Amino acid sequence: ETGVTQTPRHLVMGMTNKKSLKCEQHLGHNAMYWYKQSAKKPLELMFVYSLEERVENNSVPSRFSPECPNSSHLFLHLHTLQPEDSALYLCASSQTTGNEKLFFGSGTQLSVL
Amino acid sequence: EDQVTQSPEALRLQEGESSSLNCSYTVSGLRGLFWYRQDPGKGPEFLFTLYSAGEEKEKERLKATLTKKESFLHITAPKPEDSATYLCAVQAYGGSQGNLIFGKGTKLSVKP
Numbered sequence: 001e002t003g004v005t006q007t008p009r010h011l012v013m014g015m016t017n018k019k020s021l022k023c024e025q026h027l028g029h030n031a032m033y034w035y036k037q038s039a040k041k042p043l044e045l046m047f048v049y050s051l052e053e054r055v056e057n058n059s060v061p062s063r064f065s066p067e068c069p070n071s072s073h074l075f076l077h078l079h080t081l082q083p084e085d086s087a088l089y090l091c092a093s094s095q096t097t098g099n100e101k102l103f104f105g106s107g108t109q110l111s112v113l
Numbered sequence: 114e115d116q117v118t119q120s121p122e123a124l125r126l127q128e129g130e131s132s133s134l135n136c137s138y139t140v141s142g143l144r145g146l147f148w149y150r151q152d153p154g155k156g157p158e159f160l161f162t163l164y165s166a167g168e169e170k171e172k173e174r175l176k177a178t179l180t181k182k183e184s185f186l187h188i189t190a191p192k193p194e195d196s197a198t199y200l201c202a203v204q205a206y207g208g209s210q211g212n213l214i215f216g217k218g219t220k221l222s223v224k225p
Contacts, residue, residue, distance in 0.1 A: 004156070042117070043157070043200070043215040056212065090156050100147060100204050100213050104156025 003027050006091050006105035013081065014113050021076040021108045023091030031097045032074040034066060037088040037107070049074060050097045081112045115140045115205050119216035126191055126223050134186040134219045136201030146184050147213060148177050149200040157200055191223045 004025045013019050025032065034046040048056035049068040063085075065077040074091055088109050092102040116139045126132055138146065145164050149157035161170040163179040170177045174195065176187040186199055198220045202213040 040217065042217050043202075043213075045212050048212075058212070092156070100145060100202075101159050101162060102149075102157070102213070103159070106155050 003103045004091055004093055004105035006089075006108055008108055009106065010109045010111075012111045012113065013078070015081060015083075017081075018077070018079040020078065021089055021091075021110075023074040023076075023105055025072055025074075025091075025093040025103070027093055027103060029093040029095050029103070030071055031094045032068060032071070033092040033094075033102065034064075034074065034076050035090040035092060035104075037090055039087075043090070047076075048097060055097060078110075081110075083112050086110055086112045115203065115214050117201055117203055117214050117216035119199075119201050119219050121219060122217070123220045124222070126188075126221070128192055128223055128225050129190045131187070131189045131191070133188070134199055134221070136184040136186070136216055137182060138184070138201075138203045140203050140205045140214070142206035144204045144206045146179055147202045147204070148184070148186055149202065151198045151200055151218070160199075188221070191221075193223045193225050196221055196223045 007022045030051050032049045036044045045058050046060045047066045052068045063080050067075040088107045090107045091105045094102050118137045120135045145162050147162050148160040150160055151157040161177040166181045168179050174189050178185045198218040200218045202215040204213050
């Protein structure tokens with residue numbers, strides 16, 4: 001098993017759809033993250049979870065809804081997205097939130113039509 | 114405002130041609146500076162963490178250095194497999210938990 005696994009790898013959705021992104025880490029880490037990577041822009045932190053509790057929400061629109069049922073799994077629920085939300089969504093984990101040596105998944109490339 | 118600027122945006126080298134990538138930062142108090150490598154279609158992969166001015170880290174053909182205002186990633190005698198986008202990120206004291214501030218990256222291409 002690779003360290004951090006994300007599914008699906010690619011997703012195309014309409015603006016009225018509801019979909020979910022899934023992330024699973026096999027590293028025994030206590031912190032998990034969602035990042036957004038858009039073309040020509042820096043990586044942008046969206047959410048941070050530590051021991052299944054959300055500790056950071058970086059002013060993300062409510063059409064993105066995270067869920068962390070346990071320390072190994074992280075979801076990002078999507079609804080009524082906009083075309084500008086098209087991007088690569090990356091999940092990462094680290095031992096703790098104080099240790100920013102992040103391990104990233106390969107991402108979900110999202111296209112919103 | 115905390116900020117990270119990487120230069121150049123893109124760099125093309127011939128195999129064996131050594132060079133350096135720059136990461137300039139403005140941060141209220143530096144807790145750590147991180148270098149990551151990102152291959153196409155993949156997430157970033159951790160390379161180094163630097164904590165204080167004067168610190169250096171090495172890994173194969175890569176060497177990262179840190180001053181009070183910038184970091185350099187030196188690539189010695191690069192090979193085509195070193196082609197990737199290199200990302201720099203900083204973590205500030207007093208910053209939000211888990212919040213790394215990333216630069217836009219330098220896309221490195223090494224031709225045989």
